[in-house]
Amino acid sequence: MSVVQRERTLRTALPGPASQALAGRRRAAVSSAVSVGNDIYIDHGDGAILVDVDGNQLIDFGSGIAVASVGHAAPAVVAAVSEQAARFTHTCFMVNPYPGYVEVCEKLNEHTPGGHEKRSALFNSGAEAVENAVKIARAATGRQAVIAFDHAYHGRTNLTMALTAKVQPYKDGFGPFAPEVYRMGMAYPYRWPGGAERCAEEAFAEFTSRVHVQVGEDHVAAVLLEPIQGEGGFIVPAPGFVSMLSQWCAAHGAVFIADEVQTGFCRTGDWFASEFEGVVPDLVATAKAMGGGLPLAAVTGRAEIMDAPVAGGLGGTFGGNPISCAAALAAIGMMEADDLAGRAQRIGERITGRLGELAAVHPQIGEIRGRGAMQAVEVVVPDGTKTPDAALTKAVLAGCARRGVVMLGCGTFGNVIRMLPPLVIGDALVEDAMDVLAESFAEALA
Numbered sequence: 001m002s003v004v005q006r007e008r009t010l011r012t013a014l015p016g017p018a019s020q021a022l023a024g025r026r027r028a029a030v031s032s033a034v035s036v037g038n039d040i041y042i043d044h045g046d047g048a049i050l051v052d053v054d055g056n057q058l059i060d061f062g063s064g065i066a067v068a069s070v071g072h073a074a075p076a077v078v079a080a081v082s083e084q085a086a087r088f089t090h091t092c093f094m095v096n097p098y099p100g101y102v103e104v105c106e107k108l109n110e111h112t113p114g115g116h117e118k119r120s121a122l123f124n125s126g127a128e129a130v131e132n133a134v135k136i137a138r139a140a141t142g143r144q145a146v147i148a149f150d151h152a153y154h155g156r157t158n159l160t161m162a163l164t165a166k167v168q169p170y171k172d173g174f175g176p177f178a179p180e181v182y183r184m185g186m187a188y189p190y191r192w193p194g195g196a197e198r199c200a201e202e203a204f205a206e207f208t209s210r211v212h213v214q215v216g217e218d219h220v221a222a223v224l225l226e227p228i229q230g231e232g233g234f235i236v237p238a239p240g241f242v243s244m245l246s247q248w249c250a251a252h253g254a255v256f257i258a259d260e261v262q263t264g265f266c267r268t269g270d271w272f273a274s275e276f277e278g279v280v281p282d283l284v285a286t287a288k289a290m291g292g293g294l295p296l297a298a299v300t301g302r303a304e305i306m307d308a309p310v311a312g313g314l315g316g317t318f319g320g321n322p323i324s325c326a327a328a329l330a331a332i333g334m335m336e337a338d339d340l341a342g343r344a345q346r347i348g349e350r351i352t353g354r355l356g357e358l359a360a361v362h363p364q365i366g367e368i369r370g371r372g373a374m375q376a377v378e379v380v381v382p383d384g385t386k387t388p389d390a391a392l393t394k395a396v397l398a399g400c401a402r403r404g405v406v407m408l409g410c411g412t413f414g415n416v417i418r419m420l421p422p423l424v425i426g427d428a429l430v431e432d433a434m435d436v437l438a439e440s441f442a443e444a445l446a
């Protein structure tokens with residue numbers, strides 16, 4: 001089912017008739033609480049191209065939220081999945097173990113930051129990984145408090161809803177939430193009242209004094225941070241902030257947990273975003289891109305912390321499913337062999353170059369930010385107030401969708417356009433997608 005020409009081609013208006021028919025069936029069959037960004041139904045994919053049920057070829061600039069980093073239907077992943085499916089699909093690792101699970105843990109221990117002795121455990125989703133990281137940190141420290149930050153996103157289960165900052169749509173009506181979660185200010189340079197220059201130091205000073213007064217250092221089990229925030233708006237913390245937090249944890253016996261669910265596995269131009277400042281987290285939560293498109297998640301970290309919970313205390317029926325492990329090993333093999341971290345850096349340079357041109361003509365682009373192939377623009381009212389413009393953001397995203405480019409929004413204020421192409425995307429497709437973004441901005445502002 002590979003695509004003949006790897007290019008954007010539209011045969012119908014989007015969504016086409018076959019997609020529209022499916023949209024009707026979706027409304028009749030699927031809970032409206034699971035909303036869709038657009039009603040364009042996918043038939044197959046190839047690299048960075050998605051082919052819909054009407055035969056339109058779309059450029060994927062979202063990768064199913066940073067998952068399809070090795071591309072859609074990557075031959076190595078397809079082969080590994082088929083081969084494993086024919087062997088066996090499930091035993092439950094805790095009942096009858098198998099080599100793939102162990103091999104994935106070895107790869108995680110090898111590629112996550114730091115040369116210390118590590119252990120890993122596998123799960124099904126990013127939220128489950130974050131929950132387990134918190135469980136492990138509590139068991140290891142004998143403490144309960146967890147510090148999370150403004151604009152954070154950690155998932156939709158009960159504990160991760162408590163850890164997530166934004167109420168709409170993630171928490172509305174879903175309480176009560178888990179206790180012992182404390183929220184601190186994020187070092188968000190673009191919106192820091194004292195200015196970007198002083199952001200890291202002031203945010204950290206506020207953190208230390210608020211933790212001292214409101215929580216007590218000795219009660220902190222873990223500080224949990226996305227090294228670049230994802231759903232919250234691709235917020236790159238002010239330089240130094242991540243290292244300051246990690247050092248604070250070391251000084252106070254707390255576990256520093258990096259939620260690398262979105263940033264991990266080459267997305268930001270390093271294997272893990274923590275590496276950029278040389279930070280070595282005590283625990284790293286991963287998911288999204290690691291399974292090559294199949295559901296797989298992990299917690300990796302210092303052996304003495306990972307081995308602290310009681311035997312049998314971690315696990316689950318499906319965690320580390322053998323097909324997901326086979327897919328992950330194939331995907332990680334591609335990341336290694338094809339230097340996808342290096343590729344992410346070059347994609348990032350190309351995208352930021354084009355975004356710079358766009359920002360020069362549209363003052364509505366308040367900031368361009370990100371790292372590697374994780375880039376975004378924050379869209380504001382161009383009157384010097386930095387007022388978020390969610391309506392313009394929505395219009396630009398709709399223009400991209402109509403033209404056959406899958407582009408995602410994010411941000412606490414709904415005013416960020418994020419770019420997360422597969423890391424195997426060719427230059428011509430990046431250029432075409434950026435042309436479409438430019439056309440969509442021009443149209444929305446006309």
Ligand SMILES: *Cc1c(COP(=O)(O)O)cnc(C)c1O
Nearest residue numbers: 125126127153154155230261262
């Ligand atoms: C997506 C995401 C999660 C949740 O992962 P799921 O697999 O959707 O449960 C957690 N943290 C971050 C940073 C994410 O981007």
